[in-house]
Every structure is written in structure tokens, then in C-alpha cells.
Amino acid sequence: MSSSVSEQLLSFRVGVECFAIPASAVQEVIRRPAMVRVPHAPAPLVGLGNLRGTILSVVSLAALMERKGGADGQRVIVLGGADGVALLVDDVSALISDEQTRGSGRIARKIDVPGLLARNFVAPQARSHRVAQGQAVVDTSASAVSQLILLGFTIGEQLFALPVDQIDEVIRLPDSIALLPQSDDAVVGTAGHRGALLPILSLRHLLMLPGTDRDVVPRIVIARIGRHRVGLIVDAVNTIARVDEGAVDLIPAVLARGAGEARIKAICRLDGGRRLISVLDAGQLLRDDIIAQLAEAQSEEQIMVEADKAAADSEQFLIFRIGEDMFGLPVTAVSEVVRMPESLGTLPRAPAFIEGIMNLRGQAIPVIDQRRRFDAPADANIRRRVIIVSLADMQAGFVVDGVSDVVRVRRDSLQPAPDLGDGAVRIFDRVAMIGAEQRMILLVEPRELLDRAERDLLDAMNAGDAPSAP
Known part of the structure; x- marks a missing residue:
């Protein structure tokens, strides 16, 4: 005479119906996370969620079973396995036994989730690109080698640019900036960014440009200047341009007499010369005394190692x-x-x-x-x-x-x-x-x-x- 142990199932509700799946297939149950929509995804896919750094494909069980509604569920059942699939349901009830899914005393219906997923999603196909390695797509043609990629931004009515390879990122102005007393007028303060302090400077002041009465929402261009990462406040970021080096003319030294002009390295001609961009010289943006202030907080060797490592990784x-x-x-x-x-x-x-x-x-x-x-x-x-x-x-x-x-x-x-x-x-x-x-x-x-x-x-x-x- 043999005995068997009843399988435990997790029961849950979708609309007015109760269903159950093996508890062994469940990793955990969470509240509905914030999700991003995937355009043109299969209808059951509600979106992608983030569970402690792991991407979840959140699927509406109601849509899998061709029931109406179901996209407003507030509980997510994370399935075990490496696929990162989770089920969106209305509510999770309790653990029940397998017997409670059969006969006249049935309180929930056991469902085959792998079968439902297989019927609603096409089998994955091999990708032709090197996605898994995370390699960026780079144009290595001969024309690309002789081109310069510039990030364009405005200060007042003037258009400036920095080479993209000297820029880490562009961010919104932080809500909180700590002011630095007795610092140079160009130094606005510091703000926390990615676990470190980021010096914030006014590019308008560095270039000795007049103020503006325009209502702008400023951005911060985080640039690598020498061995330092510095946030430069600009009025707006408005273009990325890939230009031939032949369209970039260096500024003659005789024209760079003022302190502001000395920071402009070249003039880039766009649209056949109808539009001009002043290309800045990142190495000359900061005066020696400002660089000395930045170096007080961290050694130049440490800054250089961290900057190079961040760019490489x-x-x-x-x-x-x-x-x-x-x-x-x-x-x-x-x-x-x-x-x-x-x-x-x-x-x-x-x-x-x-x-x-x-x-x-x-x-x-x-x-x-x-x-x-x-x-x-x-x-x-x-x-x-x-x-x-x-x-x-x-x-x-x-x-x-x-x-x-x-x-x-x-x-x-x-x-x-x-x-x-x-x-x-x-x-x-x-x-x-x-x-x-x-x-x-x-x-x-x-x-x-x-x-x-x-x-x-x-x-x-x-x-x-x-x-x-x-």
C-alpha cells in the first residue's frame, strides 16, 4: 500500500474566477511594480518591471486565458526559472492542496501556465546581433573615421558644442545644490551624482556671457575636463551633429584675445555655412585656480583612474x-x-x-x-x-x-x-x-x-x- 503527499498550490483570483498553480513554480509574490511598455509586444505582455535589478516580463493572466480586463491587477506572481516571467493577477488568496482543485468541493481550477505561455508567445529566435555581449554598434567606415561628433547646446542666443567623447552625460538640474562659500563666481556649488560629489559650474560665467531674461529650464552637461568630471550649466541641449573635420575651422590665435574667446577652439560650419557652432576647448574652460580648488578633494591620479575606468566600462x-x-x-x-x-x-x-x-x-x-x-x-x-x-x-x-x-x-x-x-x-x-x-x-x-x-x-x-x- 503506497501513500502520496498532496501537492501544494498557490491560489489566486482573476476577475471573479479562482485559479491555482504549483507553489514549487513560484519564486515570490510582489505588489505591481512600475513598468515600461513594449511597443508591438504580444497582447498579454503588460510591460517590463524591475525586481531588484532583474527584468521581469509581466504577463496578464486574464489576457493569456482570453478573459476581459485583467490589466489593472495589483499582485504579481514571479515564476521560478531564468526567463524572468511574472503573472499579473487581481489578488493572491492562499496555499491550498491539490485535492481542493478537483471534484465538487473545488475552490480553484488548476491551470497549465507553461502551456498558456507557449500558445501566446512565439518561440524565441536567435538574434543576429551581438546583444549578449553588450557591444555597441559602431560605424567603422572610412567616412566615419574622419568625422567629429559634437553635442550642441545654447547659452542665451549663442550655439556652442563639445565633442561627445569629452562628455559623460546630460542631466537635469539637481533639486539640491550645496553652495561653496568663498569660491570663484563661476563655481555654483556641488551636487550628489552617482555616489560622488559633482562640481557644478556656470558655463555662461566661464565664457563671460551676459545674463538672460529668458525663462529656461537649464541642463547640466557633465564633461571630463582634464582629470576632472565637472557639471556645466547650459540653457538647453538641442543637437547632436556628426560633421566632417573639413567643416571645422580652427580659431586663429589673434582672434582669441579675450578670456571668453580663448575657450573657443574652432568654428563648425553646418548647412553649407548658414549655421555656425562655436566648438569649445574643454582643456581651456577652467582657469588654474578653479582646477586647484577641484583638486583639493581628490588626488589627480585617483580622478584620472576613475574617469578612465568609467569610460571603459x-x-x-x-x-x-x-x-x-x-x-x-x-x-x-x-x-x-x-x-x-x-x-x-x-x-x-x-x-x-x-x-x-x-x-x-x-x-x-x-x-x-x-x-x-x-x-x-x-x-x-x-x-x-x-x-x-x-x-x-x-x-x-x-x-x-x-x-x-x-x-x-x-x-x-x-x-x-x-x-x-x-x-x-x-x-x-x-x-x-x-x-x-x-x-x-x-x-x-x-x-x-x-x-x-x-x-x-x-x-x-x-x-x-x-x-x-x-
């Missing part, structure tokens, strides 16, 4: 917004950021997501509306931007609702995005955990995005759904 991303969602692109894949032209040329037989053609310094660039592709609502009141993405011989402009920051993210804060096996979501290859609050940002794989745009265009034309040429 991190990647830079341009953060942009579409609707209410934030995404990131590797800075190495961005040619420049420009304002949306008032009018675009038409492209015969183009699918709906291509708005038209823009003329960028004599080159025809297809402009793709990311709001339609990312399933975001349109907003006519937003002053949109175009991110020009260039890889090898492919180039396209992607319309976004706004460009907010440039951030440097440590590689140990980058994780592979959950592979949902759906072509529409494979444009997101990684997830970045940003800041002390571990804010999640979906990172776009640029080559997948451009490849997909080309496939969409060819498919639409071959199907005959595109409009005829006028």
Missing part, C-alpha cells in the same frame, strides 16, 4: 521620447539630431509610416514617423525632432516627440531585453537601468531598426498597398 545613449515612453539609442549610431522640417518631399509608393523625404545638406533622407511604428498617439502640439541614424551605407531620419538626455550607462547596468520571439519587438535588444532609482529604458538596436524599415518598405511595395506615384 560604460556606453553612451541618446534618450528620446515617443508619447509617454522613453527609449535609448547608442550615441555611436546617431549622425545628428535636427528639427523637423516644416515640409517634406513626397515619396511615391511609400508606406504610411514614411512621412516623406527631407533634404539634409543636399542628401535625400527618408523620414520615418516613429509614433506610428511604436503605436503611440499623435500630438500635433509637439515640436518634434528628427534623429538621423547612420550605419554603413544606410541612413534614415526617425521622427520622435523629444530628445531629453545623453547618459553614460555602466555595462553592468545593461541587460538583454526579454526575447519574446516576435519580429516587431526585436528592435529592442537591451534594457538600461539608469540612476539610483533603477529607471528602465528600452534600448533600440539601430541595425535592426533600419533593416526593419527597409523590409517594411519593400513588403509594402511588393504587396501593392503603397500609393501610386503622382
Whole structure:
């Protein structure tokens, strides 16, 4: 005569129905976390959540079982295993025995979660790009080698720039800045940033520019000046430009007589010389006495080692917004950021997501509306931007609702995005955990995005759904 031990099950509620799964399959139960939406993900995927640095794919059990509602559940059942899958339910009840799921006394119905997931999600496919290694996509063509990537920002009515490789990130002005008594007028104070004190300086004062009455929301450009990381206050960050070195003219020494002018290294000509940017010399931004003040807190050798290590162990991303969602692109894949032209040329037989053609310094660039592709609502009141993405011989402009920051993210804060096996979501290859609050940002794989745009265009034309040429 044999005996068996009844299996324990975790019961929970979805709507008015009660279900149960083996307790051995459950890692833990948590409250509903903050989540980021994944555009064009399978319908049951509510979003991605962050559980102590681990990315969770939060799936609505109601949607898996084709029940109405279910997206407003407040409890999340984290399943065991390496897939990081969690179930969104309305409430978790109690532990019950297997017998309580059978017969007339049944209080909950036992369900097969692996089977439900397999029916609703396509089996993951191997990725062609080197996502797992976290390697940035870099354009190594001959044209890219002779180009300079600049971050442009304004102070008053003037446009300045610093090379991107001298910048760590761009952040909002901290809520709290500790003032430094008896310091130089250019030194605003210090603020905590990533576990260290960041000196905050006024670039307007360093350049000896007059004040402004404009109502601005300033940004801080964190630059590596010599052996120091310094936050420079600017009025606005408004462009990333990839320019040929031939379009950059050094300032003759005779013209750099004033203290402010001496900090300008070159003049960059954009749009055929119609727009000029003053390129700053980061090594000459700070006077020796200010550098001496910064060196008091930390030895130069320690500062240099930490700065080099931070640059080697991190990647830079341009953060942009579409609707209410934030995404990131590797800075190495961005040619420049420009304002949306008032009018675009038409492209015969183009699918709906291509708005038209823009003329960028004599080159025809297809402009793709990311709001339609990312399933975001349109907003006519937003002053949109175009991110020009260039890889090898492919180039396209992607319309976004706004460009907010440039951030440097440590590689140990980058994780592979959950592979949902759906072509529409494979444009997101990684997830970045940003800041002390571990804010999640979906990172776009640029080559997948451009490849997909080309496939969409060819498919639409071959199907005959595109409009005829006028």
C-alpha cells in the first residue's frame, strides 16, 4: 500500500474566477511594480518591471486565458526559472492542496501556465546581433573615421558644442545644490551624482556671457575636463551633429584675445555655412585656480583612474521620447539630431509610416514617423525632432516627440531585453537601468531598426498597398 503527499498550490483570483498553480513554480509574490511598455509586444505582455535589478516580463493572466480586463491587477506572481516571467493577477488568496482543485468541493481550477505561455508567445529566435555581449554598434567606415561628433547646446542666443567623447552625460538640474562659500563666481556649488560629489559650474560665467531674461529650464552637461568630471550649466541641449573635420575651422590665435574667446577652439560650419557652432576647448574652460580648488578633494591620479575606468566600462545613449515612453539609442549610431522640417518631399509608393523625404545638406533622407511604428498617439502640439541614424551605407531620419538626455550607462547596468520571439519587438535588444532609482529604458538596436524599415518598405511595395506615384 503506497501513500502520496498532496501537492501544494498557490491560489489566486482573476476577475471573479479562482485559479491555482504549483507553489514549487513560484519564486515570490510582489505588489505591481512600475513598468515600461513594449511597443508591438504580444497582447498579454503588460510591460517590463524591475525586481531588484532583474527584468521581469509581466504577463496578464486574464489576457493569456482570453478573459476581459485583467490589466489593472495589483499582485504579481514571479515564476521560478531564468526567463524572468511574472503573472499579473487581481489578488493572491492562499496555499491550498491539490485535492481542493478537483471534484465538487473545488475552490480553484488548476491551470497549465507553461502551456498558456507557449500558445501566446512565439518561440524565441536567435538574434543576429551581438546583444549578449553588450557591444555597441559602431560605424567603422572610412567616412566615419574622419568625422567629429559634437553635442550642441545654447547659452542665451549663442550655439556652442563639445565633442561627445569629452562628455559623460546630460542631466537635469539637481533639486539640491550645496553652495561653496568663498569660491570663484563661476563655481555654483556641488551636487550628489552617482555616489560622488559633482562640481557644478556656470558655463555662461566661464565664457563671460551676459545674463538672460529668458525663462529656461537649464541642463547640466557633465564633461571630463582634464582629470576632472565637472557639471556645466547650459540653457538647453538641442543637437547632436556628426560633421566632417573639413567643416571645422580652427580659431586663429589673434582672434582669441579675450578670456571668453580663448575657450573657443574652432568654428563648425553646418548647412553649407548658414549655421555656425562655436566648438569649445574643454582643456581651456577652467582657469588654474578653479582646477586647484577641484583638486583639493581628490588626488589627480585617483580622478584620472576613475574617469578612465568609467569610460571603459560604460556606453553612451541618446534618450528620446515617443508619447509617454522613453527609449535609448547608442550615441555611436546617431549622425545628428535636427528639427523637423516644416515640409517634406513626397515619396511615391511609400508606406504610411514614411512621412516623406527631407533634404539634409543636399542628401535625400527618408523620414520615418516613429509614433506610428511604436503605436503611440499623435500630438500635433509637439515640436518634434528628427534623429538621423547612420550605419554603413544606410541612413534614415526617425521622427520622435523629444530628445531629453545623453547618459553614460555602466555595462553592468545593461541587460538583454526579454526575447519574446516576435519580429516587431526585436528592435529592442537591451534594457538600461539608469540612476539610483533603477529607471528602465528600452534600448533600440539601430541595425535592426533600419533593416526593419527597409523590409517594411519593400513588403509594402511588393504587396501593392503603397500609393501610386503622382
